[in-house]
Amino acid sequence: xxxxxxxxxxxxxxxxxxxxxxxxxxxxxxxxxxxxxxxxxxxxxxxxxxxxxxxxxxxxxxxxxxxxxxxxxxxxxxxxxxxxxxxxxxxxxxxxxxxxxxxxxxxxxxxxxxxxxxxxxxxxxxxxxxxxxxxxxxxxxxxxxxxxxxxxxxxxxxxxxxxxxxxxxxxxxxxxxxxxxxxxxxxxxxxxxxxxxxxxxxxxxxxxxxxxxxxxxxxxxxxxxxxxxxxxxx
Numbered sequence: 001x002x003x004x005x006x007x008x009x010x011x012x013x014x015x016x017x018x019x020x021x022x023x024x025x026x027x028x029x030x031x032x033x034x035x036x037x038x039x040x041x042x043x044x045x046x047x048x049x050x051x052x053x054x055x056x057x058x059x060x061x062x063x064x065x066x067x068x069x070x071x072x073x074x075x076x077x078x079x080x081x082x083x084x085x086x087x088x089x090x091x092x093x094x095x096x097x098x099x100x101x102x103x104x105x106x107x108x109x110x111x112x113x114x115x116x117x118x119x120x121x122x123x124x125x126x127x128x129x130x131x132x133x134x135x136x137x138x139x140x141x142x143x144x145x146x147x148x149x150x151x152x153x154x155x156x157x158x159x160x161x162x163x164x165x166x167x168x169x170x171x172x173x174x175x176x177x178x179x180x181x182x183x184x185x186x187x188x189x190x191x192x193x194x195x196x197x198x199x200x201x202x203x204x205x206x207x208x209x210x211x212x213x214x215x216x217x218x219x220x221x222x223x224x225x226x227x228x229x230x231x232x233x234x
Contacts, residue, residue, distance in 0.1 A: 016048060040079050046072030052199055053178055053226045065178070065226075067097075129175070133157035133182065142166045149173035149221075154182035154230065161186045163221075168192075172220045179203065179230035186223075186234050193220045194234055203227030207234045 027034035050068030077083040129150030131140060134157055141162040146169040152159055164187050177184050188194060190209075198205035205227050225232045 041076065043072040043075035043079060047076070048072075049201060049228055052201055053180070053228060055199065055226075068180075129161075131159065133159045147173060149175045151176035151178075152184060153178045154184055155180045157182045159184045163188045163192075168219045168221070171218075172222060174222045174224065177223060177225035177232050179226070179232050180228045182230045184225075184230075184232045186232070188221060188234065191218055194223060195220055196223045196225065196234070198223070198225040198227065198232065200227040200232075202229050204231045204233075206231070209234055 023032065023034055023037065026032045046068045050065045050070075050072065053065035053068065074083070128148050129140070129142065129152060131138060131150075132153040132155075134153075134155045137158040137160075139160040139162075143165040145167040147163065147166040148169045152161065152175070159182075161184065166189075175186075177186075188209075194207055194209070196205060196207055205225050223232075223234075
């Protein structure tokens with residue numbers, strides 16, 4: 001699974017670079033006008049970012065990825081004149097939609113428990129993590145003895161996640177992380193092995209911990225993350 005997900009991200013961005021290189025080459029040969037193409041198809045950049053977020057997170061916690069895709073698709077259809085230009089006046093609908101998503105998401109989440117939703121800081125005993133920080137900073141300390149993993153999403157915000165007091169339910173747990181113009185810092189017990197599978201875009205996904213002795217690695221936390229102009233750090 002790990003190698004498959006890593007290859008997906010490598011293939012995706014490899015193809016993007018090839019396409020970009022071909023366009024530059026054709027522009028240099030006088031076959032196309034690259035500037036004109038960019039002026040028309042610039043919204044594709046947001047669609048690509050959204051797809052990268054979805055692929056990097058294994059299609060979990062897809063809110064920010066879908067937002068980028070819909071945002072880019074709307075403006076692309078406008079540039080191609082598929083949508084009527086009068087719809088341009090309704091672009092603030094995206095801002096309203098983002099606001100509704102921030103307000104309603106806690107009620108729609110199935111993974112979080114009432115105890116988890118009531119606190120922004122302090123200990124949380126829930127076995128599954130489900131948290132989002134949008135235009136805000138959050139701190140969570142998980143003290144569940146049977147932590148199963150979960151997902152966390154940050155957009156223009158920050159998340160400090162402390163797992164040093166937690167234990168895993170089995171030999172392995174999966175944590176899906178997404179940071180868009182924000183940062184996620186995760187602290188885990190020294191004896192945990194952390195396996196990171198990520199797809200940073202002008203961002204960083206890094207494990208700065210001092211490696212533990214092989215004999216200490218009894219459980220594994222598998223992290224599937226995406227960082228777009230943001231960072232995920234252990």
